[in-house]
Amino acid sequence: MRWGELLGDLAPSKRCVWVDQLRGWAVIVMIEVHVVNVWLPAALRPGWLNYLNGLVAPSFLMAAGFSLVLSTFRADGTLRPFWPDTARRLGFILLCAYALHAPGFTLADWTLMATPQELRELFKIDVLQCVVFSLLVLHGLARAFRNPKIFTGVALAIALIIPMVSPYLWAEGVADGLWLPIRGLFNGLPDRGVQALFPLFPWLAFPAFGAFLGGLYRTFRSLPQEEGRARWSEGRYLGGLFGLGLALCLGGGLLKEPWLWSGNWVQEGVVWRLHGWWGAFTWNELTALHNATLPSVAERLGWICMGGALMGCLERLRPHLPGPNLVEAASRESLLLYMLHLNLIFAVLLAPPVVGLTGWGWNSLGWTGTLLMTALVIGLNLAAGVAWQRVRETPDRMRSLQRAGVAVLSLWFLVGGWWGFRFYLQSPELAREPYRFLNAARIRKGLAPTPDGLARDPEEVQREALRRKVRLTLEDLERVRAR
Template identity: 30%
Template sequence: MKQSTATPSGRLEYLDLIRGVFILVMIEGHTLRRFLAAEVKAGPLYQYQEWIHNLTGPAFLFASGAALVYSTHSRWESYRAWGPNLRRRLSKWLVVLVIGYALQLTYGTLRRTLAETTHDQLAYLLSLNILQCIIFSLLLLQLLIRIAPNWQWFFRASVFAALGIALLTPLAWEAGRTAPLWLASLVSGRSRSVFPLFPYAGFTLAGAAWGHLHLVARDQGREDSFLRRCVRYAVGLALGSYLIAFLTLPEITTEFWLTSPLSFLLRVGILMLIAVGARWLEPRLLPRFGMFAMAGRQSLLIYVMHLPVLYGSAFNPDTSLSKGLGVPLAPGATAVVWLLLTALMLAIAAWWDWWQKNHRWQAKGVWWTVVGYYSYRFFLS
């Protein structure tokens, strides 16, 4: 197998392919969910695409865990203590976390946020979506890096923590009914959190464990045999979890897709198959479908931009596709909106990807100008 070329950060391109495909799946899912009528969404075709769409969050979390391991593996000691590498990493995570919460603001100024926010709006602000879940679960992995004496112990801790989170998810969700709002938002989907840490942080931990095994096999020259063995284990894990789900199980685990540990294991098996497939196909896909890798590199930009364009935000509450076009739309019109929105996001991402590569300092200037503008609007308006 052709060796994948990693960037100085340890980035492997097959992860970009996975992210790129799933960010486009996310746009499709969000557009259809927003514009289709309820009777259309009740049909089997829509429910099938919803099942695929429900893999997007776990896929990003799994890829984030693997990417963290790839970028840390050769610089283990430099990330175990405070220094330039760890400071840059935590600074980037803080920016992403702030962006995630900014997308959930109801009002575009601090004054209105403090004066007018209702309990329901506060619950939405504190809820975990995919960006917050990624950052909090990466912080958990960073803690494991800090306390684990070596990579072997890090791997073991990641596996046990992932399984523990999966097993405790039903209990965490039940506890969320009576827990304080801030805690319920972190651990339970009974609040307004779409991606609470239980079970979703488990996917990041699983990705980290898989990434460690993959890197070890790659460094030892046995990547092909490792990937073939992974296929067998992944199929067994997915099929076994699915078949066991038909047995009589405790009532607390009956919400299969939400809280069941078997649902977690099923999706981990599927994600392992996706990772293996993307790694195998990487040498053939990249020359022809580099657009997906580009979308993966710019997946954060695409995610952050498509939400305000589609739904609106605290900074553009009255200018969005939903407001301008109205809801619902016919299936044909919805498909046109989806394709045009996807094309727009890809065009912006391609321009920004090129700009970052060829005009690095100018791109940083644009970034800080945007940050400064919205910070001024929020804090001083």
């Protein structure tokens, strides 16, 4: 397709290419984010990379909100039923979300290897929980208003209101003590050792803004008008999207610092608070909510919109090579790749026996090693995504493999994880978590018990690591000294 065709083609859109590209690239970069955060020391990460990586989750959330509109409203404006397909899909995603923060996937992990903190971590609000709860809110609003145009306006209002009220919910003490499963929906402040990564305030703003864009796309690109043509061409929509993104990015970037830090510092007893036009906050509160303000959200939405517009143009204009579209496969199998890469990194590559053999512990690789690891993990995940796309072409085979997978997971739940218990039973000095059996294991080895069973003597840890041929990093020893 050429530029003229992109700008002049008024055929109604059947599938939104730019959102597919945005979601696919978000998944790919998300894998890079986790690899970098695990293996590249923080001191080596440049600021621009941290900012770019910080756009991944907002992109994923915005794409989810965008798709909701197109999948919820029919062409005549009526609603598709929520039950059973949508409800089951969201329920499955939520199950996967909590499974990732479960103590483990085995009976051993849930019993002898479980710690109170790990059980509390089950209720951490991560990106998948944020996706599901945000979509549930938007689905409820869609069914409350039952009109796609009104819903589009409501979604925009929510995208504005949520970051406006978020700073007040991020004040110290707000929501503390609430029932732990819902505590993390309000803010990302730590409570009882659990800190939400993606609370609805302000993260609900991203899927809400995506729903607003989806409503516009439905009106101007998907619905046929006179003579069966859409109101806008794809090029015009993408141009408007880029312009909107540029305005949001410039406006948010200019207002971000003054919005947060303008005002006068006033001492109230022993506490200093910055009194601004939108409230009074302590230094700790302001530093915690720097990503929760309206300008910060707007700036990130701007970059995402501009990036999505460019991706849509490039995908339409580039020559299409033979073979599978890897980005499209990542987009369509986003949940599979999300679950797969996290388990590959945290359950396999960071497993104590693997780290002991390879030395690939946390922050143990430089740039070269991290880039190679990133390429390896991304390559394996994309290969899995493409392979599963092919499996989907044969539904009977897909269901057979799914049943086999459930059987393997069930068997793994019963028999897996016990070697970890045996390892720490024999070498309690090397444990990093306060398992309940550690002091009994220490006494059996003639070691003095400790308050939580964890070793306090670095020499003790080094001796056992040498005996078991486990590689230790300086951070491992510093962690022991800090206990």
